[in-house]
Amino acid sequence: MALNRFMHPRNIYKDSPPRFKELAEQYPDLKAFLVERPGEPAATSHKSIVSLDFENPAALRSLTCALLRRDFNLDIDLPLTKLIPTVPSRLNYLLWIEDLLHAHKIDLPLPGGVLGLDIGSGASCIYALLGWRKNGWSFVTTEADEEALRFAQQNVVKNGAAEKITVLPAYGSSHLLETVKSTGREFQFCMCNPPFFGSLAERDEKASYKPPKHACNPVAETDAVVEGGEVAFVSQMIGESVQLSDKIKIYSSMLGKKSSVAPLKAILDAQKIPYTTTEFCQGRTMRWGLAWSHCLDMKSVTVVNPHKAPDRPLTYEIDFGSKSETDRMRVCLKVMELLEKNLKMYLVSERGGKERSQWRVSALKNLWSNQRRKRREEKNLKAAEEDVEMGDGESVVESSLSRSSSRTPDSTDEAKINAKYLIQFHLTIKSDSMKYAMELRWIDGENREYLHSIVVYLKNQLQEFLQR
Numbered sequence: 347m348a349l350n351r352f353m354h355p356r357n358i359y360k361d362s363p364p365r366f367k368e369l370a371e372q373y374p375d376l377k378a379f380l381v382e383r384p385g386e387p388a389a390t391s392h393k394s395i396v397s398l399d400f401e402n403p404a405a406l407r408s409l410t411c412a413l414l415r416r417d418f419n420l421d422i423d424l425p426l427t428k429l430i431p432t433v434p435s436r437l438n439y440l441l442w443i444e445d446l447l448h449a450h451k452i453d454l455p456l457p458g459g460v461l462g463l464d465i466g467s468g469a470s471c472i473y474a475l476l477g478w479r480k481n482g483w484s485f486v487t488t489e490a491d492e493e494a495l496r497f498a499q500q501n502v503v504k505n506g507a508a509e510k511i512t513v514l515p516a517y518g519s520s521h522l523l524e525t526v527k528s529t530g531r532e533f534q535f536c537m538c539n540p541p542f543f544g545s546l547a548e549r550d551e552k553a554s555y556k557p558p559k560h561a562c563n564p565v566a567e568t569d570a571v572v573e574g575g576e577v578a579f580v581s582q583m584i585g586e587s588v589q590l591s592d593k594i595k596i597y598s599s600m601l602g603k604k605s606s607v608a609p610l611k612a613i614l615d616a617q618k619i620p621y622t623t624t625e626f627c628q629g630r631t632m633r634w635g636l637a638w639s640h641c642l643d644m645k646s647v648t649v650v651n652p653h654k655a656p657d658r659p660l661t662y663e664i665d666f667g668s669k670s671e672t673d674r675m676r677v678c679l680k681v682m683e684l685l686e687k688n689l690k691m692y693l694v695s696e697r698g699g700k701e702r703s704q705w706r707v708s709a710l711k712n713l714w715s716n717q718r719r720k721r722r723e724e725k726n727l728k729a730a731e732e733d734v735e736m737g738d739g740e741s742v743v744e745s746s747l748s749r750s751s752s753r754t755p756d757s758t759d760e761a762k763i764n765a766k767y768l769i770q771f772h773l774t775i776k777s778d779s780m781k782y783a784m785e786l787r788w789i790d791g792e793n794r795e796y797l798h799s800i801v802v803y804l805k806n807q808l809q810e811f812l813q814r
């Protein structure tokens with residue numbers, strides 16, 4: 347896992363790679379593929395190291411299925427004859443798409459939601475299923491291989507995503523054009539992990555492609571090979587994108603060979619199409635990302651740099667003195683209510699698990715400042731209402747109401763959803779022995795001080811709530 351430290355900073359496997367022994371306790375399918383070897387001679391514990399038999403495609407399949415089930419509540423079937431995706435690597439590309447949408451403010455809950463197009467879903471249909479489960483996105487995907495298409499369709503239905511993900515057969519020789527036309531829809535982005543090679547011989551000969559032992563499985567030719575290789579495939583996508591223009595806001599593709607990046611950039615440069623590139627690092631494998639647009643200035647995009655350590659989060663610890671799932675749920679629900687109902691923020695769930703839940707939170711209005719004044723006013727209002735109940739006259743209530751500056755955000759907030767948000771941050775709630783820690787991590791916005799005020803607001807509200 348030499349390159350793991352360069353994984354996308356939000357990749358959940360970056361700092362916590364799968365522990366095979368633990369995982370196999372939960373998913374006994376994996377047990378048969380565990381390999382135990384002695385620990386390092388220098389290690390004091392002499393503990394053996396438990397790994398997985400990565401050369402066995404069935405082991406890889408069990409791992410992928412277990413991670414999807416444990417971390418994303420996704421249940422998929424995969425034939426051993428098709429490409430078996432690794433979850434951490436697929437997340438890296440998806441997280442980059444999130445960054446691009448975010449940088450252009452097209453990741454907020456749009457009226458119809460975010461709609462993506464995935465070219466070549468594979469049998470797993472992994473990008474669409476992850477994007478749907480993680481971010482609530484809708485997808486149209488295409489697939490050229492009949493067996494992979496059938497599996498992808500079954501996997502979508504099996505996970506109850508048929509209303510949000512449509513898996514279509516590839517449209518003849520067209521990669522994008524005919525599919526987009528046939529749906530009559532507009533897409534926020536398209537993504538693609540094309541077959542890399544021009545021929546099987548090239549795959550086997552290419553010095554620049556040395557598949558790590560553990561990545562090899564008897565991949566069908568359609569997964570790995572396409573006439574002209576990935577450069578021809580993506581140049582055709584670029585050509586079709588010129589005709590589609592802003593029907594897709596951000597076009598993108600993953601590239602399996604570094605040597606493909608330069609010729610594709612040259613094609614975009616020649617046509618003055620703005621683009622941006624990135625590197626995906628996972629395990630011992632590197633991949634490249636290329637994204638371009640006909641309506642957005644991709645050159646000015648500052649995406650979250652995968653090589654830069656994220657800012658330290660602001661943390662608030664809640665000490666219960668006892669731990670139960672019910673306590674954690676109560677706190678999570680209260681935090682959701684405070685953010686969504688009281689502060690009118692928008693939450694997108696990014697991870698839900700027993701020990702840790704994470705959301706991306708966007709605020710369009712500052713409803714957290716001056717909370718002390720607002721609470722004082724609410725208290726006055728309450729006292730006045732009690733006076734009324736005791737028959738003490740209406741005038742007190744009226745004046746108290748007119749003094750109160752707290753307001754309920756109206757439905758026009760929805761209409762302004764595309765406007766610039768004030769702040770966007772990650773909220774993580776973690777449970778650890780006797781404590782629950784709530785972490786707020788800055789993503790973007792107008793003023794970093796807001797994050798501090800939001801923590802103070804949540805802290806005050808939760809203290810009141812927990813005392814009850």
Ligand SMILES: C[S@@+](CC[C@H](N)C(=O)[O-])C[C@H]1O[C@@H](n2cnc3c(N)ncnc32)[C@H](O)[C@@H]1O
Nearest residue numbers: 431466467468488489490491516539541568569
């Ligand atoms: C490298 S695999 C990627 C599968 C999956 N997206 C993943 O990342 O695991 C490429 C997929 O594209 C499909 N494919 C090849 N040419 C295609 C085309 N013209 N339109 C749609 N799918 C195509 C292949 O059958 C294969 O399933």
